[in-house]
Amino acid sequence: MNWRHQNVRLRRLEAEAIYIMREVVSEFRNPVMLYSMGKDSSALLHVAQKAFHPGKPPFPLLHVDTTWKFREMIAFRDATAARLGMDMLVYVNQEGVARGVSPVSSGPTIHTQVMKTEGLRQALDKWRFDAAFGGARRDEEKSRAKERIFSHRSASHSWDPRNQRPELWRLFNTRIKAGESMRVFPLSNWTELDVWEYIRAENIPVVPLYFAKPRPVVERDGTLIMVDDVRLPLAPGEKPRMMEVRFRTLGCYPLTGAIRSSAATLDAIIAELRGSTSSERQGRVIDHDQAGSMEKKKREGYF
């Protein structure tokens, strides 16, 4: 049975993402695909395999490692690179490491700024990439809703939301000057539900953290934080409890809230999502530290 005959909506979304990827490969000198191990990255990477079949995707993957990802994410990353036979570049902002920046001691804003945003900029400069694919979707967040599919960045990687190129039809203006670059979002028009339906339809591997299972968590300000390793300091008397939880998005473990759930299969996740009353990024600590927070980060070069 082929889902393509039943679900034209998903089929069109896949075709559009393939079109965007091929356009990048045709028009840019040195593209890269940002890889974060999340469900969107998994879907993106899967589409890339199809876009360039029978060849391999003609670009490497890049993971900007904050050193605070869940251990299962790192294991999944390495297994994925091996399974697909693709180059996986890993970049850590060593300057941030040397300064001791961490989500625990520096707080979410500084940690994200240094280890993710600056790390990404350093990595893009180091390998001189002129186009970088990301898995961001417009339905994630309000300022993302105005993001272009081909999002132009200055030589200093900044985004100017007031001065974006209009995107007409599927005629993407890919021209850039020396030093400038493009962030490209092939899944722009997908919703969270589309991503999960695609993962189910194509049987795409995802990090097991998305599936419910008893895990050791502590509750802080209403957010369930999983104790993934010994680096998470516990308050006096604070004790991890085993709870059946899963994650709706994945990031740095001290900044990512789990949700109570018993959804242990793709069908159960999709059913849960259809009934959900809260948004996807609700569990992201970094989004809530200031109003208009995502837009600020994006202007500075965050993905």
Place this chain on the structure above:
Amino acid sequence: MRSPAPVAAGERERSDSVDKRPALRFLTCGSVDDGKSTLIGRLLYEQHLVFDDHLAALERDSKKNGTNGKDIDFALLLDGLEAEREQGITIDVAYRYFASPRRAFVVADTPCHEQYTRNMATGASNADLAVLLVDARKGLLSQTHRHAIIASLMGIRHVVLAVNKIDLVGFDQAVFERISSSFRGFAGPLGFKDIKAIPVSGRHGDNVSSRSGRTPWYSGPHLLDYLETVDVEDERAGKPFRMPVQWVSRPNSDFRGFAGTIVSGDVKPGDEIAVLPSGQITRIKRIVGAGGDLEAAQALDSVTIALAEEIDVARGDMLAALRDRPQVADQFVAHLVWMSSEHLFPGRSYFMKINNCTTAATVTEIKHQVDVNTLAKLAAKTLALNEVGVCNLSVARAVAFDAYADNRDTGAFILIDRYSNETVAAGMIDFALHRATNIHHQKQTVSNAERSNLMHQRPAVLWFTGLPGAGKSTIANLVEAALHARGAHTIMLDGDNVRHGLNRDLGFTETDRVENIRRIGEVAKLMTDAGLIVLCSFISPFRAERRMVRELLDGEEFIEVFVDTPIEQCIARDPKGLYARALAGEIKNFTGVDQSYEVPENPELHLMAGSTDAERLAGEVVDALLRRKVL
């Protein structure tokens, strides 16, 4: 404010049977205060599509920035960027995704201020339907006309006329009927397939996602019901096969495939196809998929196709149905929506992106401007931001296309500025100009090379550019005298002299300056065909035009000579007294005073004319010609 009855979380559940059709893509447009964002926000809210954490933020924001007192301001759900929230306006196109149990939707929310035609055109280019909002109290405004005209121009065939704020006219049927019938009257010539008028109140929810008891005289569907059921499936499937080649796949020496997205029609192995613009004919051998070969592919599938014969196919070519091919031409008539704050210059070279093909293009003539409020034809020498015009265009290589009215994918293009890389225009092709195909280049018996060989020289254009008073003509004259003395065959084209004859109809506006240079470039080209060394001495302040002349000529024929004299020195010399008059405001558009001079980036020769005398500089030019074996 009515609020929806509380529902248990279970009832919010959207069933697994959410429509599997492609999402309905629509855009909303209306004037500043017509309540667009409020209407869509209301729709999302009533469909329980607003998440609890977003709703909590909305309630907080409504208190801080809202315009409805204590009530929830639904507009804040949509206005995303910080500045917009503060100013209470939408600046750019925002896309929203939502699904009812019956259909998925993508909404392009486009600002429709006077100055934002470009944003609406952008949103409309990918939409199937437009919701036009009208304030029931105000009726049709010039903006309503404009939005309808742009929607029609961009190929939208389905329109909903949402007569909003119907509560503020006391739910008066007569007001609704008057507005909807005058809209139908106006929209008659715009070619919409259907127009649905609905009386609504975004603020209170009447006829938004349920039938209102307060408009008993209205028996049609509510807005959501209409959007869920309207059939916009376009005729892509029934149209002839078209696939622009996007990327050539050569993973190994055994496989060569052509990757692209089918934009209309369908295809299966064995089908005979034509490759355009070359016109070669072959058959489809395989349609390669990741899970094995496909038996067929249809419109909007992204595929990789292997052909039966080894023929030359590249990115930008088009695969098309053999018996129903697209047109191929290098000149055509198109509607342009101008999107840049820098005006259109007829004659200037832009990049055109059409069907995965990027080529140089120029607007050769503006036939007329279109008044987007009335459809009236206006005379125009240029197009400014947000203006629409019908133009003749000429492209550097023949391209395959269909009329936009026949195919929204293969008939659309964008123009890109070659320096700023800005997208400056959206274009919709009306028809090919066959002038070009009928005037074939005449094959000449004596070649250009044979002509110049007889003169023992290679043709060249020495293009002297620089500020007024920089010394261009002085140096050019010295160079010509030296060349003449060596027995070279030369001709001098001087700015002032050409303006007395060939170009006496042109003034000094930017548009006329572009045309001035274009004509001189063409004349210089004819003279190089005759084998001559052409000395051109023109201020030529714009890089784009100098590049245009460069591209008219063969490889090394164009030699740009930048006569670089500091402006203070030019003003001091002022051989014709023109700086004095320009500085006194007596002459407008004077380069160096109130019009800028764009310094050459990579001239073949850079003469430091401020510090060296003209004789020595002329010597440098002659030496360069010897090095280049022109002599």
